[in-house]
Amino acid sequence: xxxxxxxxxxxxxxxxxxxxxxxxxxxxxxxxxxxxxxxxxxxxxxxxxxxxxxxxxxxxxxxxxxxxxxxxxxxxxxxxxxxxxxxxxxxxxxxxxxxxxxxxxxxxxxx
Amino acid sequence: xxxxxxxxxxxxxxxxxxxxxxxxxxxxxxxxxxxxxxxxxxxxxxxxxxxxxxxxxxxxxxxxxxxxxxxxxxxxxxxxxxxxxxxxxxxxxxxxxxxxxxxxxxxxxxxxxxxx
Numbered sequence: 001x002x003x004x005x006x007x008x009x010x011x012x013x014x015x016x017x018x019x020x021x022x023x024x025x026x027x028x029x030x031x032x033x034x035x036x037x038x039x040x041x042x043x044x045x046x047x048x049x050x051x052x053x054x055x056x057x058x059x060x061x062x063x064x065x066x067x068x069x070x071x072x073x074x075x076x077x078x079x080x081x082x083x084x085x086x087x088x089x090x091x092x093x094x095x096x097x098x099x100x101x102x103x104x105x106x107x108x109x110x111x
Numbered sequence: 112x113x114x115x116x117x118x119x120x121x122x123x124x125x126x127x128x129x130x131x132x133x134x135x136x137x138x139x140x141x142x143x144x145x146x147x148x149x150x151x152x153x154x155x156x157x158x159x160x161x162x163x164x165x166x167x168x169x170x171x172x173x174x175x176x177x178x179x180x181x182x183x184x185x186x187x188x189x190x191x192x193x194x195x196x197x198x199x200x201x202x203x204x205x206x207x208x209x210x211x212x213x214x215x216x217x218x219x220x221x222x223x224x225x226x227x
Contacts (some may be wrong), residue, residue, distance in 0.1 A: 032213050043202055043218035086148060096167055097142060098156040099216060
């Protein structure tokens with residue numbers, strides 16, 4: 001089983017749509033969870049951390065289900081500028097800083 | 112806003128040659144990382160570095176790779192004898208003084224390494 005698994009997409013959605021991405025991780029002892037955004041041939045940029053209680057940042061909502069080892073990202077009112085690859089990222093077990101990346105889910109928002 | 116910078120942006124080299132990739136971390140950051148991304152694949156961890164020592168490395172980071180902080184500002188990744196399969200984007204990342212579970216790792220823009 002892959003350490004972090006995501007549907008690669010692409011998800012093609014019209015402006016204004018709501019879109020949801022899912023991710024599963026294999027190691028139940030994983031410490032912390034993130035969504036990063038990566039534009040084509042650019043560096044990953046942190047979109048938001050994912051906390052156990054779930055969290056929201058503007059149009060973006062992240063949820064974590066530790067029992068199912070499942071993370072989600074919801075984007076409401078999609079903008080053209082949201083077109084990118086969304087990377088599910090897990091930080092490993094205790095005493096490690098390394099980030100483990102999923103392969104990413106590509107989102108294309110069209111007018 | 113402070114940024115991680117990397118040089119060069121693109122490096123082309125012949126197989127078997129040595130390359131040095133450079134990173135300038137954000138000034139008060141003390142934890143440093145190298146990741147790589149082969150075209151079309153996921154980002155992979157290579158190594159973490161703190162207090163002038165490697166704190167963790169992956170299986171990819173074999174004897175051909177080394178890291179150092181030669182002058183207190185730059186953080187370098189050296190590949191001694193490049194192979195075709197080393198062709199990838201190499202990202203430096205840094206994080207502030209105290210590395211906590213939710214501390215953001217700030218990524219540099221990357222160096223695209225092409226091995227011919």
